[in-house]
Amino acid sequence: MTNEQKRIGWIDEFKGFVLLLVCLYHVEQAFPQAQMGMLHLSALRMSAFFFISGMLFSTRRFPDFKSYLVHKTRVLLIPYILLSLLFLALDPVLYNFDLFPKAPRMTVMNVKPEIATVWDYIYWNLAKIFVVGKSSIGSGPLWFVFTLYSVSLLFYGVQFAARKISEILSPLRGSRMTAGVTALAAIASLAGGWFLYVNHIRLPLGIERDLTVLFFFACGWLSKEPIRNTLCGKGKKGIPWSLVVATSITAFILYAAFEIPNPDFSIMNNYLGKSLPIFVASSFFGIAGLVTAFVAADKLPNIAPIRIIKGILCNISRNALVILAVHWYILLVMRLLFRAEINQPGIAYLSTLIVTAGVIIAIPLFRCKLYKLLGKEKVSIRESLSIKN
Numbered sequence: 170m171t172n173e174q175k176r177i178g179w180i181d182e183f184k185g186f187v188l189l190l191v192c193l194y195h196v197e198q199a200f201p202q203a204q205m206g207m208l209h210l211s212a213l214r215m216s217a218f219f220f221i222s223g224m225l226f227s228t229r230r231f232p233d234f235k236s237y238l239v240h241k242t243r244v245l246l247i248p249y250i251l252l253s254l255l256f257l258a259l260d261p262v263l264y265n266f267d268l269f270p271k272a273p274r275m276t277v278m279n280v281k282p283e284i285a286t287v288w289d290y291i292y293w294n295l296a297k298i299f300v301v302g303k304s305s306i307g308s309g310p311l312w313f314v315f316t317l318y319s320v321s322l323l324f325y326g327v328q329f330a331a332r333k334i335s336e337i338l339s340p341l342r343g344s345r346m347t348a349g350v351t352a353l354a355a356i357a358s359l360a361g362g363w364f365l366y367v368n369h370i371r372l373p374l375g376i377e378r379d380l381t382v383l384f385f386f387a388c389g390w391l392s393k394e395p396i397r398n399t400l401c402g403k404g405k406k407g408i409p410w411s412l413v414v415a416t417s418i419t420a421f422i423l424y425a426a427f428e429i430p431n432p433d434f435s436i437m438n439n440y441l442g443k444s445l446p447i448f449v450a451s452s453f454f455g456i457a458g459l460v461t462a463f464v465a466a467d468k469l470p471n472i473a474p475i476r477i478i479k480g481i482l483c484n485i486s487r488n489a490l491v492i493l494a495v496h497w498y499i500l501l502v503m504r505l506l507f508r509a510e511i512n513q514p515g516i517a518y519l520s521t522l523i524v525t526a527g528v529i530i531a532i533p534l535f536r537c538k539l540y541k542l543l544g545k546e547k548v549s550i551r552e553s554l555s556i557k558n
């Protein structure tokens with residue numbers, strides 16, 4: 170973790186919480202009887218994740234684009250490909266094609282393929298991985314890893330262009346001009362993503378969702394200094410804790426006022442609802458509510474219950490790749506083999522316990538044995554499951 174990240178101590182907790190919401194939403198998708206209100210959080214989950222990723226964007230360790238590209242390829246693109254292929258190979262449909270009708274439906278760039286054989290199934294899964302950037306059916310949530318890779322590279326280009334434009338137009342205003350150009354690029358990117366959405370245009374490698382996501386990524390980068398210097402500031406530079414809490418409560422109230430539950434809403438598919446202002450407003454207030462809530466929580470006394478909760482969220486963040494892939498695969502297997510038995514009132518909630526147990530077992534397996542698939546260093550079992558911040 171860099172020094173900059175250490176100064177914003179709530180970042181890992183924030184990311185862990187958002188990833189937890191993603192997992193719980195997938196439980197609801199697989200077993201509708203397990204209702205936890207996750208549909209109402211659709212407008213903030215992934216937008217909040219990409220916002221916080223934008224806050225962490227930095228090229229200080231990389232002297233040029235090539236070194237940045239190599240790093241991002243190692244830690245994002247290669248794990249995305251390897252994990253997608255691994256969980257495709259583990260997909261139960263490959264070994265019992267009679268299960269196919271129970272599998273999640275596939276759409277590849279507006280095409281709903283006709284799949285009659287296992288080879289068809291493999292072919293279209295590979296198309297999802299390499300053409301659409303949405304991973305295989307067996308590891309669906311990893312689409313966000315590929316999107317994070319793409320958007321990080323796009324934003325590097327935005328930053329490079331913004332600095333060059335600033336040097337030409339206003340050398341003395343430097344960072345302010347760069348921020349202004351970046352903001353304009355973010356707005357244009359969102360407009361492009363919305364245009365492609367309303368015209369039902371799907372492009373290779375998920376370019377349409379990249380344009381939408383780039384807006385939130387850029388907003389995160391633009392908000393980094395104000396959040397660090399004001400929300401997280403101390404003394405006269407900072408905002409009183411009570412005001413931070415009040416801001417969080419107000420933001421969530423406004424989120425509830427603007428948010429419109431929509432089961433078809435999906436950043437992955439660039440399906441953004443019927444109104445651009447509603448989409449932006451609900452996402453904005455949701456992100457603001459989460460950011461201020463975690464900044465406020467960071468200032469609470471470090472007593473045992475709070476420390477444990479924060480530690481669990483940090484562990485989720487550190488093991489995001491494993492958790493996202495494994496929890497989905499476990500849900501897929503349960504959906505294919507035991508959906509009727511599990512999707513019962515009361516019983517459906519047990520799926521969360523099964524998923525939790527499976528993930529806890531999988532984390533040491535991947536971090537200690539299959540760590541090369543993740544682009545990470547090998548760690549001990551104790552370290553992989555540690556909830557120490």
